[in-house]
Amino acid sequence: MPLVPMKQILDEAAKKSYGVPHFNINNMEQAQAIMRGSAEVKSPVIMAASRGALKYSDLIFLKNIMMACVEKYSNIPIAIHLDHGNNFESVKTAISLGFSSVMIDGSLKEDAKTPTNFEENISVTHEVVEYAHKFGVTVEGELGTLGGIEDGVGSGKVQLTDPNQVEEFLERTGVDALAVAIGTSHGVYKFKIKPDPDKNLLAMDVIREIHKRCPKLHMVMHGSSSVPQELIEQINKYGGNIPPTYGVPLWAIKEGIAAGVRKVNVDTDLRLAATAAVRKFLYTNPDKFDPREFLIPARDAMTTIVKERYTAFGSAGHAHDYKAMTLEDAKQFYR
Ligand SMILES: [Zn+2]
Numbered sequence: 001m002p003l004v005p006m007k008q009i010l011d012e013a014a015k016k017s018y019g020v021p022h023f024n025i026n027n028m029e030q031a032q033a034i035m036r037g038s039a040e041v042k043s044p045v046i047m048a049a050s051r052g053a054l055k056y057s058d059l060i061f062l063k064n065i066m067m068a069c070v071e072k073y074s075n076i077p078i079a080i081h082l083d084h085g086n087n088f089e090s091v092k093t094a095i096s097l098g099f100s101s102v103m104i105d106g107s108l109k110e111d112a113k114t115p116t117n118f119e120e121n122i123s124v125t126h127e128v129v130e131y132a133h134k135f136g137v138t139v140e141g142e143l144g145t146l147g148g149i150e151d152g153v154g155s156g157k158v159q160l161t162d163p164n165q166v167e168e169f170l171e172r173t174g175v176d177a178l179a180v181a182i183g184t185s186h187g188v189y190k191f192k193i194k195p196d197p198d199k200n201l202l203a204m205d206v207i208r209e210i211h212k213r214c215p216k217l218h219m220v221m222h223g224s225s226s227v228p229q230e231l232i233e234q235i236n237k238y239g240g241n242i243p244p245t246y247g248v249p250l251w252a253i254k255e256g257i258a259a260g261v262r263k264v265n266v267d268t269d270l271r272l273a274a275t276a277a278v279r280k281f282l283y284t285n286p287d288k289f290d291p292r293e294f295l296i297p298a299r300d301a302m303t304t305i306v307k308e309r310y311t312a313f314g315s316a317g318h319a320h321d322y323k324a325m326t327l328e329d330a331k332q333f334y335r
Contacts, residue, residue, distance in 0.1 A: 002070060002074065002078075002324055002326070003067075003070045003078055003079070003080060003098070003100050003327070004044075004077045004078065004079055004100060004324050004325055004326075005079065005100050005101065005136055005137065005138045005325060005327055005329075005330040006046060006079035006081055006100060006101030006138040006140075006176070006177070006263075007101075007138040007176045007177075007218075007330065008077070008079075008322070008324070008325040008330075009044045009046060009077055009079050010138075010176070010177055010218040010262045010263060011218075012044070012318065012321060012322050013044075013218075013262045013263075013315065013318075014216075014218060014262055016314075016318065016321075017257075017258075017314075018257065018313060018314030018315050018318065019253070019256070019257035019261055019262055019263065019264050019313035019314055019315065020043070020044060020046055020262065020263055020264070020313065020315045021046070021263075021264050021265075021266050021306075021309040021310060021313055021315065022046040022047075022048050022081065022083075022220075022263050022264065022265045022266065023045075023046070023047060023048065023266055023267070023270060023306065023309075024048045024049070024050055024053065024083060024265070024266075024267035024270070025047055025048070025049060025053065025062070025065070025066070026049075026053045026056055026057065026062070027057070027062075027065070028065050029274070029295050029298060029299040029302070030270055030274075030302060031047065031065045031066060031068070031069050032299055033270070033299050033300075033302035033303040033305075033306055034047055034069075034302075034306050035069050035072070035073050035076070036299075036303050036306075037302075037303045037304075037305075037306030037307040037310060038073070038076055038306070038310060038319065039073060039076065040303075040307060041307050041310045041311060041316035041317070042076075042316060042317050042318070042319040042320060043076075043310035043315040043316045043317070043318060043319055044076065044077040044078070044079075044315055044318060044319050045069075045073075045076055045077065045078045045079070046078075046079045046081055046101075046263060047066055047069065047078060047079070047080055047081065048080075048081040048082070048083040048265070049062050049063075049066070049080075049081075049082060049083065049094075049099075050082075050083040050084055050151050050153070050267075051082075051083075051084065051085070051086065051090055051112075051151070051153075052151030052153075053083075053151075054093075054094075059093070059097065060097075063097045063098065066080045067080075067098065075319070075320070076319050077319060077322070077324055079100050079101050079138070080098070080099045080100050080101065081099065081100070081101040081102065081103065081138075081140075082094035082099050082101070082102040082103055083103055083265070084103055084105045084112065084151075084153045085102050085103050085104045085105060085128070086105060086108070086110050086111075086112045086153075087110045087124070088104075088124065088127055088128060088131070091104055091128050091131065091132065092131070095131075095132060095135050095137055099137065100136075100137060100138065100327060101137060101138035101139075101140065102128065102132055102137055102138070102139055102140070103139075103140040103141070103142070103179070104124060104125050104128040104139060104140075104141060104142075105141075105142045105153070105179075106120065106121035106122070106123075106124040106125040106128075106141060106142065107121055107142040107143060107144060107145050107179075107181075108145065108153070108154075108155060112153045112154070113154070113155055114155065115145050115155050115157070115159065118165060118169075121141075121142075121143065121169070122169060122172050122173055125139070125141045125169075125173040125175060126172060126173045126174070129141075129173055129174040129175055130174075133174070133330075133331075133334035134331070134334075135327060135331065136326070136327035136328060136329070136330030136331035136332075136333075136334065137327065137330070138176045138177065138330070139174075139175050139176055139177075140175065140176065140177040140178065140179060140220055140263075141169070141173055141175040141177075141178050141179065142178065142179035142180075142181075142222075143161045143162075143165060143166065143169050143178060143179070143180065143181070144159050144160050144161030144162065144180060144181030144182075145157060145158065145159040145181055146158065146179075146181050146184060146185055146186060146222050146223050147183070147184070147185030147186070147190075147223070148185030148186035148187040148189065148190065148223060149186060149187060150186035150187040150223075150267070150268075151186075153186065154185075154186055158181060158183060158185070159181060160181050160182060160183065160203050160206055161180040161181045161182065161206055161210070163206060163209040163210045163213060166178070166210050166213065166214055166217070167213060167214060170214060170217060176218065177217075177218040177219070177220050177262070177263060178217055178218070178219055178220060179219075179220040179221075179222050180206065180207065180210065180219050180220065180221070182202045182203040182204070182206050182207060182221070182256075183201070183202045183203050184202060184221060184222060184223035184224055184248055185223045186222065186223045186267075187223070187268060188225075188227060188242070188245055188247075188268050188271075188272070189243075189245045190223065190225075190227065190245065190246060190247050190248060191245070191246040191247070192244070192245070192246070193246065194246050195246055195248075195249050195252065197249075197251055201248070201249075201252050202248070202252055202255075202256070204255055204256065204259060207219060207256055207259040207260060207261060208259045208260075210260070211259055211260030215260070217260070218262040218263065219256075219260050219261045219262060219263075220261065220262070220263040220264075220265065221248075221253065221256050221261050221263070221264050221265065222265045223248070223265065224247075224248045224253055224264045224265055224266060225247045225248065225266050225267060225268035225269040225272075226247040226248055226249055226250055226253070226269060227245060227246055227247025227268060227269065227272065228247075228269065228272065228273075228305075229246075231269075231272040231273055231275075231276045232244075232245070232272065234276040234279070234280055235272065235275055235276045235279055237280075238276075238279035238280045238282075238283040238284075239279055239283060240275070240279055247268070247269070250312045253312070253313065254312065254313075257313060257314065264309075264313055266305075266309055269305050269309075270302045270305060270306070273298070273301040273302045273304070273305045274298040274299075274301060274302055275298075276301060277294070277297040277298040277300070277301035278294045278295075278297070278298050280297070281293070281294040281297050281298075282294055
């Protein structure tokens with residue numbers, strides 16, 4: 001199965017009520033971990049590049065790593081997605097590189113820091129949808145703002161999504177998926193105290209209300225790494241110094257999926273897994289210097305996380321449920 005529009009992956013997930021992890025990548029080992037994990041548990045794949053990742057890799061390197069995944073794993077549906085596009089230009093670049101999905105984060109201005117108002121958000125998002133759909137490319141928008149700052153993205157302030165605005169936003173923009181702000185944040189520092197299953201961690205009522213009013217909408221949870229404590233402990237044991245921090249527990253993500261979330265963004269967890277493995281390897285093997293030797297355990301550690309997420313979110317086992325849609329098919333659909 002080749003490159004598919006992300007819309008198909010989310011539509012299929014909605015039919016069977018499961019969630020699909022979105023994993024960010026910066027390099028080859030992350031891409032391989034995602035694909036090895038997905039091949040093992042048979043999950044469709046959403047692989048994303050942020051603007052920071054494209055800048056780090058000089059665009060063309062990352063694009064070709066992602067396309068290598070499509071070539072090698074031809075029996076797995078893969079969507080290649082731009083994370084947090086900040087303006088029309090960044091979206092155009094991603095589409096010209098061959099991405100099958102783009103996010104336009106119209107909740108923030110082009111500086112990716114200053115919140116916009118509702119009308120500004122609608123205006124840029126609508127412009128992107130008009131353009132992207134001509135290529136059969138899926139569009140994710142964002143309403144409300146997340147907490148935290150990662151790769152320079154974020155105002156640092158949380159503004160929960162207002163369910164009263166969602167219908168109008170969908171009608172006037174035509175987005176295929178919507179990132180909702182329900183109290184998650186980007187980066188490793190999400191919660192200072194251990195989340196308690198008996199207390200409301202996230203604004204699940206917001207998700208439930210939106211799902212009730214717009215049952216066909218694919219909601220997206222950003223900032224949803226779980227920050228496994230054993231990885232923090234391993235990093236700190238082998239020379240790291242990460243202060244106490246907690247992520248979004250899997251039980252909270254599963255609650256979200258049950259309430260209509262179809263895509264769950266995970267980035268930090270793969271970073272932590274890689275760092276923990278590299279630190280341990282270099283600390284316990286001070287005579288080693290071949291990067292391949294520490295990148296192998298890093299890749300294996302990321303593969304473990306990937307498989308756990310595919311399984312927990314429910315996408316495992318669904319890679320071969322459907323026939324791939326091409327961007328050409330999607331073009332016809334939007335027409
Ligand atoms: Zn995000």
